[in-house]
Amino acid sequence: MPDHHSHVDGARVLADLHALRAIGAYKTGVHKPTFSEPHIRSLHWLTERLPEAGLTAEIDGIGNVLGTSSKPGPKLLAGSHLESQNYAGWLDGPLGVIYALEAARVINADPAAPGAIEVAAWCDEEGHFGSFLGSRSYIGGVTEADIDAARDRTGGRAMRDALREAGLAGRTRAVCERGRHIGYLEAHIEQGQTLEDSGLKIGVVTSIVGIWQYRITFTGEQNHAGTTRMADRKDAGLALARFCVAIDDRFPAHCGPRTVWTNGRIALDPGAPSIIPGSAEMLFQIRDDDPAVIARLEGLLRSMAVEVSAHGPCTVGVECIRTGAPAIMDASFQSAIEAASTAVACGKSIRMPSGAGHDAQVLATVMPAAMLFVPSIGGISHHWTENTEEADIVTGAEVYVDACRRLLRGSGHDGSR
Ligand code: GLV
Numbered sequence: 453m454p455d456h457h458s459h460v461d462g463a464r465v466l467a468d469l470h471a472l473r474a475i476g477a478y479k480t481g482v483h484k485p486t487f488s489e490p491h492i493r494s495l496h497w498l499t500e501r502l503p504e505a506g507l508t509a510e511i512d513g514i515g516n517v518l519g520t521s522s523k524p525g526p527k528l529l530a531g532s533h534l535e536s537q538n539y540a541g542w543l544d545g546p547l548g549v550i551y552a553l554e555a556a557r558v559i560n561a562d563p564a565a566p567g568a569i570e571v572a573a574w575c576d577e578e579g580h581f582g583s584f585l586g587s588r589s590y591i592g593g594v595t596e597a598d599i600d601a602a603r604d605r606t607g608g609r610a611m612r613d614a615l616r617e618a619g620l621a622g623r624t625r626a627v628c629e630r631g632r633h634i635g636y637l638e639a640h641i642e643q644g645q646t647l648e649d650s651g652l653k654i655g656v657v658t659s660i661v662g663i664w665q666y667r668i669t670f671t672g673e674q675n676h677a678g679t680t681r682m683a684d685r686k687d688a689g690l691a692l693a694r695f696c697v698a699i700d701d702r703f704p705a706h707c708g709p710r711t712v713w714t715n716g717r718i719a720l721d722p723g724a725p726s727i728i729p730g731s732a733e734m735l736f737q738i739r740d741d742d743p744a745v746i747a748r749l750e751g752l753l754r755s756m757a758v759e760v761s762a763h764g765p766c767t768v769g770v771e772c773i774r775t776g777a778p779a780i781m782d783a784s785f786q787s788a789i790e791a792a793s794t795a796v797a798c799g800k801s802i803r804m805p806s807g808a809g810h811d812a813q814v815l816a817t818v819m820p821a822a823m824l825f826v827p828s829i830g831g832i833s834h835h836w837t838e839n840t841e842e843a844d845i846v847t848g849a850e851v852y853v854d855a856c857r858r859l860l861r862g863s864g865h866d867g868s869r
Pocket residue numbers: 577578807808809810
């Protein structure tokens with residue numbers, strides 16, 4: 453038997469998602485980088501909705517929106533993020549926030565439901581200014597010096613200026629009260645093709661990848677593109693291109709079954725048609741859910757840099773600029789999502805790892821955390837064409853709210869808070 457899923461208002465969930473999509477719309481997606489005007493407008497939009505769910509809303513000093521409840525009993529923290537990648541999709545982030553809002557609207561008003569859902573929209577999950585700054589701040593992992601140093605990766609705007617312009621300067625940053633929550637539940641679009649290919653509706657996330665990022669720099673010699681003989685050149689751009697190809701040749705023999713690697717940005721200096729680049733830089737990312745695999749690949753990357761430098765004519769440096777531990781999702785939370793899928797979605801679920809990073813991996817360091825996925829059409833994400841069938845969005849909301857009820861009921865909490 454479905455467990456209260458009739459209380460989910462699918463039309464309301466879709467209307468809310470479309471309302472957020474209209475803020476900062478770009479083609480069929482959105483352009484809502486962190487602390488852009490449409491991002492801030494989305495945060496305020498959410499704070500205006502949270503009281504409907506019996507929650508007291510605040511935007512804290514790093515741009516997290518938090519809705520807190522005074523209802524007695526166990527509390528489940530629920531949410532995701534509202535900013536987007538540049539010119540990207542409408543569901544990456546907002547889906548999880550609106551599911552959390554819907555769960556809070558349905559459960560917090562129900563006197564028969566034990567406890568409450570508290571809602572969070574974490575700031576900057578998409579890493580415009582750092583990595584998981586909002587959720588890491590909430591668990592006490594971001595210093596004032598980190599904020600002083602943070603710059604927007606696209607335009608270079610200082611985070612302090614962005615916070616001031618958003619009216620958030622000087623506000624207190626919310627910090628997690630240990631023991632307040634029985635755990636954290638985040639819903640998200642899958643951003644891959646596993647669910648679509650298998651005709652399933654719900655992904656029960658088992659683990660979230662770790663993300664390691666490197667700045668790889670190449671140093672040669674800037675010179676004239678017309679007068680410098682080919683044999684005499686120290687072309688840093690060419691060295692970079694060769695290095696990319698070498699990575700693709702050599703990594704497969706050392707990687708794990710799910711390892712992925714990406715050259716996200718390449719820059720040549722000076723980057724002009726008539727000048728041999730004297731230096732070049734690439735941002736390189738490795739993802740895996742096994743830290744040992746990452747360590748092995750980082751070792752290989754560094755040894756390749758040493759080899760290339762020894763051979764010449766350019767030198768190569770590898771600097772690690774981001775590390776992130778993989779996270780295992782809580783076993784009993786996974787069972788609750790699976791039970792909800794059985795009750796509400798004919799058991800059309802599958803356990804699967806997440807290749808994308810999510811705030812749940814940060815929250816998992818301080819409380820039980822779990823995630824559920826809904827299908828992505830064609831597996832496309834981080835692009836404005838990202839989409840999910842509306843029927844799948846509604847099914848996901850029903851499973852999510854049912855899982856929330858199960859978790860609150862099964863928490864064994866004494867109800868004293
Ligand atoms: C999050 O959006 C990621 O890049 O995995």
